[in-house]
Every structure is written in structure tokens, then in C-alpha cells.
Amino acid sequence: MYVCICLAITEAQVKDVGRTGTVAPSALIDVLGLKDRNCCGRCARQVDRFVTLAWEGAGEAEVRPIGTARLQTQTSFA
């Protein structure tokens, strides 16, 4: 599903950004460019939708064993 039409941003892309650990509203607006000059401004006003999706992505972060000792959460960088 598209979540930002002006910039053609999809749910999957927002989740990917969340997977890298970016979930703060201001950071999402920055990284995704939601206040770009060509935007209608709607998404920056409705940034909660993006925060929710980013958190969903963050929840899907990979868990990889490090050595034989213990599990450590590791996020992938796009």
C-alpha cells in the first residue's frame, strides 16, 4: 500500500526505515523527506501512521547468534 502519494512511499519502505532503528517522528520526516517542497504536507501532519509502520519494521529486526555465547539483536542497514 502507498502511504505517501506525493513521494510514492510504500508501507514496505517505511518498515525498512524502521528496521534500521529510525522510529522517531522527526527522524522519519527527515529521512523520508515528508516536508519536501513538492509535498502536499499531509503526511507530516499524519506522521503517527509512519511511526506505527516504522515500529512494525523495527519489530521484524533480525536476531542473530554472536559466537557461541548469547543472542544479540542486530538490525540490518539498507
Added chain:
Amino acid sequence: MKAKEGVVDLLNTALTIELTAINQYFLAAKQCESWGFAGLHAHFRRLSMEEMKDTEHLVEHILYLDGLPNLQRLNTLTVGQTVPELLQAGLDLELGAVEHLRSGIEHCARVGDYTTRAKFEEMIQDEETHVDWFETQLDTIRLVGLDHYLSQHITVD
């Protein structure tokens, strides 16, 4: 003719929903065409045109009540990336429209504007047929599978 309390606002909210629907369905039509589904293109395009007629009636009625039709405000479009997403988005929009019209009908009855209430009642009948169409498509996909459903919509009937 001067409108009763709150009636023009309700009409303008309905107008916003219709304008949103025009754009959302037109884009959905063209996405379907671009993906090779001429049948779905035709149907979504017809839905968009029907919403344009509803828009015209609402604009006329708001002016009739000495109000200003708001053609500037749009709700957020729900744009899918796949045919099931397009259908679900349409269903959600129509359910929202039906809900709004229902509360509009109740309000108009309360304030005694039976003309606007009659217009809302006419509109809600049409929107409910749209709800039914979207629900039927999604049910059919569940019954026969997406591949079979899509292959039926590659050509226009």
C-alpha cells in the same frame, strides 16, 4: 433558501468524500489498465464517473441552500499496489461514506430538513450498491483464488 443548522457542513463533508472517491477510483482504474485488467479498468472508471454525478448534485444542493461548496478539501487517498489492495481501499472508502450519510440522515431528520435527508437517502442507496460490489469482489477472490479472479478481468465484458 437558508439551510438549517449543520446541514451545509454535512453536505460539504459528503462532498469531500465524493471528491476523494473520484480521484481514488480514477487512479485505481488506470492502475488496473496499466496492469492489463481492462475489465477492472472499465468498472473503476465507471465508479469514478458516478461519483462525479454525486458531486454535481451535492454542489447544486449546497448552492441552493446558499452555502459555499468546498471543492478544495480532499481526504487522504488510499492507493493500493495490488488489485486486492485497490478493492479493500474502495470498500473502506464506501463504508466511511455510508456511515457519514447515515449520520447525515439522522441529523436532517432532527432539525427538520427533509429535502436534504431525501437526497442523502438517495445517495446512501447508491453507496450501498458500491459496498456490495467491493465485498463481492473480495469474496470471489477468496472463493476462486486471485489468479482465477484476475484472469476474468483481462478483457471487458
